Amino acid sequence: MLKPRYAWLGDKLLWAVLLLAALVFGLPHSEALFASLFPQLERPVYRQEPFTQLLWQHVLLVGASGAAAVLVGTLAGIWVTRPAGRAFRPVLETLVSMGQTLPPVAVLALAVPAVGFGELPALIALALYGLLPVVQGTITGLQAVAAPVLQAANGMGLSPWQRLRQVEGPLAMPVWLSGVRTSVIINIGTAAIASTVGAKTLGSPIIVGLSGFNTAYVLQGAVVVGMLAVVVDMGFERLARRVDWAH
Amino acid sequence: MIEFANVSKTYGHTADAPKALDDVSLRIGSGELVVLIGGSGSGKSTLLKMINRMEQPDTGTVALDGQDMVHMPLRELRLRMGYVIQSVGLFPHWTVARNIGVVPTMLGWKPERIAARVTELLSLFDLDPTTYGPRYPHQLSGGQQQRVGVARALAGDPEVLLMDEPFGALDPLIRTALQDEVKRIHQASGKTIVMVTHDIDEALRLGTQIVLLEQGRIVQVGSPLALLSQPANKQVADFIGRSDVGIKLLSLQSAGSLARVEAPQSTPFLPASASLREAVSTLALHGCQSLNLLDDTGAHAGVLHATDLFNRRHTGSLPLSDDQGQHA
Ligand SMILES: Nc1ncnc2c1ncn2[C@@H]1O[C@H](COP(=O)(O)OP(=O)(O)O)[C@@H](O)[C@H]1O
Ligand SMILES: [Mg+2]
Numbered sequence: 001m002l003k004p005r006y007a008w009l010g011d012k013l014l015w016a017v018l019l020l021a022a023l024v025f026g027l028p029h030s031e032a033l034f035a036s037l038f039p040q041l042e043r044p045v046y047r048q049e050p051f052t053q054l055l056w057q058h059v060l061l062v063g064a065s066g067a068a069a070v071l072v073g074t075l076a077g078i079w080v081t082r083p084a085g086r087a088f089r090p091v092l093e094t095l096v097s098m099g100q101t102l103p104p105v106a107v108l109a110l111a112v113p114a115v116g117f118g119e120l121p122a123l124i125a126l127a128l129y130g131l132l133p134v135v136q137g138t139i140t141g142l143q144a145v146a147a148p149v150l151q152a153a154n155g156m157g158l159s160p161w162q163r164l165r166q167v168e169g170p171l172a173m174p175v176w177l178s179g180v181r182t183s184v185i186i187n188i189g190t191a192a193i194a195s196t197v198g199a200k201t202l203g204s205p206i207i208v209g210l211s212g213f214n215t216a217y218v219l220q221g222a223v224v225v226g227m228l229a230v231v232v233d234m235g236f237e238r239l240a241r242r243v244d245w246a247h
Numbered sequence: 248m249i250e251f252a253n254v255s256k257t258y259g260h261t262a263d264a265p266k267a268l269d270d271v272s273l274r275i276g277s278g279e280l281v282v283l284i285g286g287s288g289s290g291k292s293t294l295l296k297m298i299n300r301m302e303q304p305d306t307g308t309v310a311l312d313g314q315d316m317v318h319m320p321l322r323e324l325r326l327r328m329g330y331v332i333q334s335v336g337l338f339p340h341w342t343v344a345r346n347i348g349v350v351p352t353m354l355g356w357k358p359e360r361i362a363a364r365v366t367e368l369l370s371l372f373d374l375d376p377t378t379y380g381p382r383y384p385h386q387l388s389g390g391q392q393q394r395v396g397v398a399r400a401l402a403g404d405p406e407v408l409l410m411d412e413p414f415g416a417l418d419p420l421i422r423t424a425l426q427d428e429v430k431r432i433h434q435a436s437g438k439t440i441v442m443v444t445h446d447i448d449e450a451l452r453l454g455t456q457i458v459l460l461e462q463g464r465i466v467q468v469g470s471p472l473a474l475l476s477q478p479a480n481k482q483v484a485d486f487i488g489r490s491d492v493g494i495k496l497l498s499l500q501s502a503g504s505l506a507r508v509e510a511p512q513s514t515p516f517l518p519a520s521a522s523l524r525e526a527v528s529t530l531a532l533h534g535c536q537s538l539n540l541l542d543d544t545g546a547h548a549g550v551l552h553a554t555d556l557f558n559r560r561h562t563g564s565l566p567l568s569d570d571q572g573q574h575a
Contacts, residue, residue, distance in 0.1 A: 152336030155301055156350055156399075157325030170340045245340030246385070 013234045020227045024051040034216045044216045046205040058201040065126030066184045073131045077138025100132040104190045122194035130183040137179015141172030173243045181236040188229045249275040254307035267293040269463035280433045280440045282450040285460035291443040299328045329400030333411040337384040344380035350403035368398040389416040410442040497523035506549030511539050519548040
């Protein structure tokens with residue numbers, strides 16, 4: 001066992017973050033490595049935009065679309081589990097799962113004629129695409145709260161709002177969070193494809209590499225996207241431990 | 248005072264749905280400990296839930312202190328009533344202390360006052376506050392959870408306490424201790440308590456009034472003595488159990504009530520507050536004819552003779568002592 005003083009050395013999340021940073025800062029200086037791996041390529045390292053910038057834009061796109069998906073999805077999920085919105089639950093569930101069935105590329109392609117090329121269609125497509133896991137997580141989490149607990153809350157005089165905020169919310173939180181986690185992780189991958197409609201993301205080296213037969217670019221983009229997904233997933237895992245009331 | 252007037256209720260809307268309550272009229276006086284008893288599905292829980300409007304009557308009215316409850320603000324009504332639900336329903340993400348403090352918190356008590364109240368209630372129910380206060384419900388046994396459920400219902404010092412089979416999951420020893428505790432709380436506070444049980448002995452032990460339900464109808468309302476000595480019909484008699492009615496009657500009366508003022512004899516001792524049922528048991532155990540009775544301080548309080556027990560001529564109006572408590 002490590003001594004407490006060096007406990008941070010055992011922190012996997014920290015190492016993953018350091019590795020991601022090493023990748024985005026180190027790739028521009030890895031000319032020699034990729035030149036030896038891919039001797040046939042004239043420019044073996046992607047330099048159209050710095051990887052730091054691509055990472056930042058990727059995170060921004062996933063963050064903004066994720067925030068929208070979480071906000072809308074959570075509110076919708078809460079609404080259809082209240083007496084007022086209960087009737088709309090089947091409709092909502094059908095709608096979001098239909099949206100999920102469409103391949104992400106198709107969603108992107110449909111967004112372009114509506115709003116043009118650039119960041120906006122990517123944002124819309126990702127937000128729509130991330131909705132389903134959030135809605136499902138919200139509904140499943142709220143639905144799983146035991147009936148006696150709700151009965152006790154009502155019987156003791158908690159208002160509907162107090163019940164939601166103090167009892168149902170915290171109890172549904174772990175399942176809700178796993179929905180958000182799925183949504184965000186899926187969209188880290190989907191955001192890579194979003195560079196096909198003109199959004200600058202970590203997918204750009206991949207797309208450029210694929211169309212120009214530059215395998216080194218594809219590799220570089222894929223490794224950074226993969227590492228980002230690993231970091232975010234580990235972050236969610238840590239968060240999940242904090243909101244887990246079942247200890 | 249809680250008053251049911253011609254209350255009927257059917258769950259669901261199919262034509263063949265049975266009536267959960269069928270034209271029930273009942274008056275529950277302030278300070279009574281009313282026990283609702285009956286077979287499974289007889290409507291006990293439904294009747295109880297109408298008192299805090301967890302369920303609404305289809306027809307008829309439920310009034311609190313003369314006022315129809317339909318017109319009362321729901322939250323204030325529920326905050327005035329403690330409620331122990333049948334399956335406990337503690338909040339699993341909160342500590343025991345926070346569970347108990349939920350109603351005081353909503354009532355706006357100061358944190359110190361809430362903490363003091365939590366400590367007081369945990370001690371009352373024989374749970375060490377420093378050990379159990381910080382625990383989570385899943386770290387407690389079923390019996391401990393039920394005790395916390397009752398403590399939580401009492402926390403806001405409610406005028407009315409509603410309990411739906413609060414001692415269901417308890418072993419007999421703890422059950423008896425908690426029954427004594429409820430009885431003590433009732434006598435000390437004068438709260439109105441309405442309690443559901445399917446255990447006739449529990450009903451006889453605790454109730455000032457017993458309401459016997461069958462298929463949503465009230466079959467009989469009366470004191471434990473009235474139920475035992477004058478069952479309204481064959482079903483009531485069956486429910487109470489015919490073979491040991493005599494024994495049950497003995498459990499309603501204290502040994503002290505038949506004491507003769509005599510000097511102590513060389514016979515076994517019994518607390519005067521013990522029931523005649525325990526007296527019979529002790530007499531049989533020792534194979535003797537009389538018992539020395541002791542008061543609360545352990546002083547001599549007369550002699551109980553076996554002959555007095557069996558020569559008692561009861562016409563349905565036994566002299567009932569106030570203290571029916573049983574002591575081990
Ligand atoms: N929420 C409910 N939905 C449908 N039927 C119910 C519901 N609650 C109770 N009932 C029915 O109403 C009748 C009375 O139930 P209840 O009051 O719970 O009886 P008890 O508490 O005496 O066992 C039973 O037939 C039961 O099946
Ligand atoms: Mg019941």
